[in-house]
Amino acid sequence: MRRITVFGATGSVGESTLDLLARRDDVKVVALTGGRQVARLAELAQAHRAELAVTAHEECYGPLKAALAGSGIEVAAGPAAVVEAGYRQADWVMSAIVGAAGLAPGFAALSQGRTVALANKESLVTAGKLLMSEARAHGATVLPVDSEHSAVFQALVGEDIAAVETVTLTASGGGLRDWPLEKLAHATVADAASHPNWAMGQRITIDSASMFNKAMEVIEAREFFSLSPEQIRVLIHPQSLVHALVAFRDGAIMAHLGSPDMRHPIGYALNWPKRAELPVARLDLATAGRLDFAAPDLRRYPALRLAQEVMRAGGAAGAVFNAAKEVALDHFIDGEIGFLDMAGVVEDTLARHDAVTGLGNAAESLQDVLDIDATARRRAVEVIRARGRAA
Numbered sequence: 534m535r536r537i538t539v540f541g542a543t544g545s546v547g548e549s550t551l552d553l554l555a556r557r558d559d560v561k562v563v564a565l566t567g568g569r570q571v572a573r574l575a576e577l578a579q580a581h582r583a584e585l586a587v588t589a590h591e592e593c594y595g596p597l598k599a600a601l602a603g604s605g606i607e608v609a610a611g612p613a614a615v616v617e618a619g620y621r622q623a624d625w626v627m628s629a630i631v632g633a634a635g636l637a638p639g640f641a642a643l644s645q646g647r648t649v650a651l652a653n654k655e656s657l658v659t660a661g662k663l664l665m666s667e668a669r670a671h672g673a674t675v676l677p678v679d680s681e682h683s684a685v686f687q688a689l690v691g692e693d694i695a696a697v698e699t700v701t702l703t704a705s706g707g708g709l710r711d712w713p714l715e716k717l718a719h720a721t722v723a724d725a726a727s728h729p730n731w732a733m734g735q736r737i738t739i740d741s742a743s744m745f746n747k748a749m750e751v752i753e754a755r756e757f758f759s760l761s762p763e764q765i766r767v768l769i770h771p772q773s774l775v776h777a778l779v780a781f782r783d784g785a786i787m788a789h790l791g792s793p794d795m796r797h798p799i800g801y802a803l804n805w806p807k808r809a810e811l812p813v814a815r816l817d818l819a820t821a822g823r824l825d826f827a828a829p830d831l832r833r834y835p836a837l838r839l840a841q842e843v844m845r846a847g848g849a850a851g852a853v854f855n856a857a858k859e860v861a862l863d864h865f866i867d868g869e870i871g872f873l874d875m876a877g878v879v880e881d882t883l884a885r886h887d888a889v890t891g892l893g894n895a896a897e898s899l900q901d902v903l904d905i906d907a908t909a910r911r912r913a914v915e916v917i918r919a920r921g922r923a924a
């Protein structure tokens with residue numbers, strides 16, 4: 534039996550992971566963690582006969598305990614308990630908490646030498662170098678789950694990374710792709726939170742519309758595959774059928790195609806290094822008919838320009854970028870800033886952090902990263918207030 538833990542079990546990636554696990558009889562679910570969806574967490578823990586269910590919120594302990602009374606399933610609550618779950622013996626761990634909250638639990642699993650399927654892209658954006666060296670130090674394996682990175686990973690099987698010229702990540706353009714630029718400033722949360730091709734959590738769906746998701750993925754690709762900023766490209770591809778392209782020095786390009794269903798990259802990570810049958814729709818190119826591609830317009834998507842600047846700055850820039858982006862997204866969701874203001878807030882926060890603290894200093898420990906994250910969040914709030922006063 535393979536022992537499996539799922540961080541972020543009640544989320545979009547977590548649910549897709551559990552859907553795949555439910556079809557197998559060779560897995561034992563160790564720990565499931567969630568946040569506020571206590572009833573769903575209890576349901577999943579019972580359905581999968583988990584040993585332990587953990588909610589990230591201390592005030593949710595009572596309701597979770599009550600929902601699992603008599604089940605024999607252990608219950609715990611609070612951020613430290615989520616991290617503790619990462620120390621439990623497991624063979625494969627899904628890291629699918631959203632946001633920087635996923636960082637410490639993922640590190641805990643890596644410190645135990647586990648195989649970690651990494652959906653939480655924020656871990657690589659905020660602490661890529663540290664995370665990869667932690668994995669090496671403990672003999673842990675990190676497998677990509679983000680569909681584009683899984684696609685690149687698959688295109689690189691048997692290849693030498695030194696023979697790669699460029700890596701292209703495709704982007705659907707999100708829910709607002711065809712909106713005129715002038716209208717974007719007025720996009721609401723509902724407008725930005727609907728995606729043409731992928732069913733995902735609300736935050737990443739809005740990040741897809743602003744291209745912050747792709748900006749994060751560019752940085753994620755640099756960290757995961759040790760590429761230079763110049764090697765990573767983005768191409769708009771509205772159909773979301775080609776997930777990534779890897780161009781080699783002999784002029785060949787390997788593309789990864791498939792239906793947009795997260796159960797493919799999750800299943801690939803679950804079965805790696807083998808391939809096994811997966812319940813995903815088969816792509817029929819004759820039915821799809823066409824594949825369109827276009828270069829992204831950087832005036833529409835300042836997040837992509839910021840990603841290049843963050844990669845060139847290195848050091849703390851990724852952590853500041855992510856923290857500012859999360860704060861800006863919170864304020865957009867709460868209706869306090871407009872859709873286009875998010876990029877302005879991130880840019881101003883990076884500039885303020887650079888002016889006061891400097892972006893160049895790399896974090897040397899997880900605690901350093903968490904400190905940078907906290908400082909950057911405070912600065913992002915200050916930036917939002919200052920922009921509000923100036924408006």
Ligand code: NDP
Nearest residue numbers: 541543544545546568569570589630631634652653733734
């Ligand atoms: P969701 O918002 O659907 O789910 C997030 C999960 O994290 C839920 O289980 C949620 O619990 C939990 N959670 C939220 N806040 C906290 C916290 N502070 N501490 C601990 N747990 C918390 O997100 P997605 O599944 O869409 O995304 C998860 C990660 O995977 C993200 O990093 C995202 O960028 C990445 N990803 C997602 C893809 C997708 O298709 N969805 C594709 C590629 C990458 P609860 O809901 O109970 O509050």
Ligand code: MG
Nearest residue numbers: 679680681750
């Ligand atoms: Mg992706």
